[in-house]
Amino acid sequence: MSYADQVFISMCEDILENGTSTEGEKVRPHWPDGESAYTIKQFGVVNRYDLSKEFPALTLRKTYIKSAIDELLWIWQKKSNNVNDLKSHIWDEWADEDGSIGKAYGYQMGVKHQYKEGMMDQVDRVIYDLKHNPYSRRIMTNIYVHQDLHEMNLYPCAYSVTFNVTKKPGHDKLTLNAILNQRSQDILAANNWNVVQYAALVYMMAQVCDMEPGELVHVIADAHIYDRHIPIIKEMIKRETYPAPKVTLNPEVKDFYEFTTDDFKIEDYQAGEQIKDIPIAI
Template identity: 70%
Template sequence: MSRADDIFVAMCRDIIENGTSNAGQRVRPHWEDGTPAYTIKRFGVCNRYDLREEFPAITLRRTALKSCMDEVLWIYQRKSSNIHDLHSHIWDEWADEDGSIGKAYGYQIGRKSSYPEGEFDQMDRVLYDLRNNPFSRRIMTNTYNFDDLSEMNLYPCAYNVVYNVTQATGDDRPTLNMLLVQRSQDVLAANNWNVCQYAILLMMVAQVSDMVPGELVHMISDAHIYDRHVDVVRELISRPTFPAPKVRLNPNVRDFYDFTTDDLVVEDYQHGPQVKDIPIAV
């Protein structure tokens, strides 16, 4: 059975059974009808996924893997913060009349900084360091720029990615690992979406760096289930599970900027029925 299902079910049970509620408190999110959107949460959740064992897609319901990849490419490859450059509609609620979500995500990744070797944006610097200094402990991206928060339509949730290379004795190639830090997460709507997104990003970066994709460690400061999601989550985690799907990339792509969603190959993805019309707090 999928290890990602086991992790997701355990996390949701822990939140529901041991979490704390903010019902009645002053909260920013609200439902479409204007009602405050309260949550039950756990602080400081840490989940580990080993891509050498399986791809971490849950099978309780389907995660749209090509859409996950498209959003990753939107941020880290196209470096865009305009929804007109994105093929899904998940960011529509936060876009202005021109389609912009402000100086968030892709905008931050595309900002250049000066180094002794020249000017690099954040993603280009990651790729440079993995080629030239792979065992550095300084390889990361960060989209939480305090100077620009006032010009972001939503503060970044998954904001910090740290890359770390290991190579055990006898390994033919180095292993690329990733630490993803997230300040806040709507567990029902976004958990496995984010996990699969960054698993795909790890796979892409590892491939073009001639490394093996290894562990994805996902740290969530505020992992929460919204009040209107609790019953949906209870039903979801009671479902049967299936083996993890087989997910791979086109091995011929050697440049990060050449990847498209057509290069993602998904096979044998068995899953339960989709959960439709999930209300989203904004």
């Protein structure tokens, strides 16, 4: 069993046993057939993953790690808000006729801000601080920009990352840790997808800043299981599990903007049967 499996099973059991239902309440999400999409939810879920021990991929079912990383690079590297720059089609429901999702996600990452060191966007500021001021407690990004919310086709779910650097006794390199803050998460569709994305981000940032990966802490304000996902989740968490896959980076890449999904090597990834046609609330 991977550690990600342990976390996922425990979280799902807690939501199912102790969560609260939104059934009958006024909710925004709906199913493609027009029915309201209700949830069982848990407030304030915090999951920790030690990236120095293993890559946090589920084995209960396969997570398409490279597709998840492609979306992460779409936001953090390409700084794009156009689905035509993305290999998968997960954003198509929220794109306009030109492929834009509005001033969301990658758009916000690409906005330059004035600092005393000059004009930089949020990604470049993170890299600059990790290299020049690693012990700063101000190394963070935030894409939940209130003044632009009315021009976003979907408000950001994972909206903020805070990086924190520590020095482990006996280690030559500094350790890079991160907290991912998420206002809302569809546990079945997106939980491990987001976890592997930001684990990969820590891997990449650590490598280009000559550090080693440490902890990823995932904070979810509203962790929910949709009503039509409940039987799927109940079946899934009873499945056989396997050891975590080994995920390594191409050590030659030293520039964050040169990474591609091909620079991730995934070995020994054994997982349960994929769950097809998961209904997605919109």
